[in-house]
Amino acid sequence: MTSFPSGFFDPLPRILVADDFDHGMSGWLDLRPNFVAPGFREHSSDIDLIHWGPTMLSSATFAFGGTHGSASGTYSLKISSRAAAAPADQPPAAGSMGLAIKRLAVPGDARRLRIEALLAYKVEQDRPGLGVDDLRAFGMFVDLQDDEHRYMPGVRYVNAVGGEAVRRWQYYSPTDATDEEWSYGADGWHKAGVDPQWFGERGPDGSTVATTWFEDGEQHLIYNESDDKLNWTPFSLTVDLVNRSYEEFRVGGRSFRFPDGAHPTLAPAYNDIEGLLNPVFFVEADTDRRVSLFLDSVLISVERGEAA
Numbered sequence: 001m002t003s004f005p006s007g008f009f010d011p012l013p014r015i016l017v018a019d020d021f022d023h024g025m026s027g028w029l030d031l032r033p034n035f036v037a038p039g040f041r042e043h044s045s046d047i048d049l050i051h052w053g054p055t056m057l058s059s060a061t062f063a064f065g066g067t068h069g070s071a072s073g074t075y076s077l078k079i080s081s082r083a084a085a086a087p088a089d090q091p092p093a094a095g096s097m098g099l100a101i102k103r104l105a106v107p108g109d110a111r112r113l114r115i116e117a118l119l120a121y122k123v124e125q126d127r128p129g130l131g132v133d134d135l136r137a138f139g140m141f142v143d144l145q146d147d148e149h150r151y152m153p154g155v156r157y158v159n160a161v162g163g164e165a166v167r168r169w170q171y172y173s174p175t176d177a178t179d180e181e182w183s184y185g186a187d188g189w190h191k192a193g194v195d196p197q198w199f200g201e202r203g204p205d206g207s208t209v210a211t212t213w214f215e216d217g218e219q220h221l222i223y224n225e226s227d228d229k230l231n232w233t234p235f236s237l238t239v240d241l242v243n244r245s246y247e248e249f250r251v252g253g254r255s256f257r258f259p260d261g262a263h264p265t266l267a268p269a270y271n272d273i274e275g276l277l278n279p280v281f282f283v284e285a286d287t288d289r290r291v292s293l294f295l296d297s298v299l300i301s302v303e304r305g306e307a308a
Contacts, residue, residue, distance in 0.1 A: 008232075009116045010116070011116065012112055019297060027102050029100065029102075051082065053095060056078050057076075057077065062125045064226075071232040083124075085285040087204075105277055107304065111242050112238060112302060113300075114237070118233065118235070119235050119281075119295050120230040121159075122230065122291070122292050125226075136291075137159055138282060139157055140282070141197070145269055146241075146275070149267060150276070152172060153171075154196070155172075161206040162204075167219060168217045169213075169217035171211065171246065173211060174266070177201065182199050192210075194267050216256065
């Protein structure tokens, strides 16, 4: 991978995957339903997974500027919503988000996990003006399971709510919601804390019952001057797999501190997925306008054995 922009990354000792999207999708795909109901129907309809936006390879071609390309080549992974949104205090509207997931397993004796990326975010270049406040949020979490718990550590950048700038980071955190409250009254297999990107009661400020604002979390990321200009920003999240807790979060030129012992909700383990390691990137629309998250590359690494 001669074009891989390794200077932006600081991996742990063992690299699991180094995905440069000039070489293809590398196993990243849309999140789709589990078709396990009679007639191969999806298992539940409380969240419409059929109509979320697509994940695709993109040369980042815009109406005015032409082909932008990626940070170190031509193609990036583009994760897009559709032109749909609901108010921030309501469950996500069908199509208001786009998600990309990669399905892996935790290697033996892994103690720490680091997920790094080069990313950029944009709204559809379909009208004049600076469209940055039409994108509500983007983020990343990782779906993990060991022999006791399923848990989903991650971070979310709340960019704008109701068209007003927020520009602040939050992280997924424990919730006291019951399973039924978590999944909008549905009596299904959704345990509280699982799939925090769309479950749980939501507040008018863009938060949910399973998110906590970083105390010093305000950050003005680079959007540049119009909807056809990309600035690639480094992103890094490190998780302590032994203690199921957060360790370090860096983006751009900032490092953010987690409170001591910060961790996500620890849900009961699900059947047949022990050892799960599924990273997820997502983007959310704040208005009825398509928004996108671009990933030039993703690096996933672990530290194994005794802590350094």
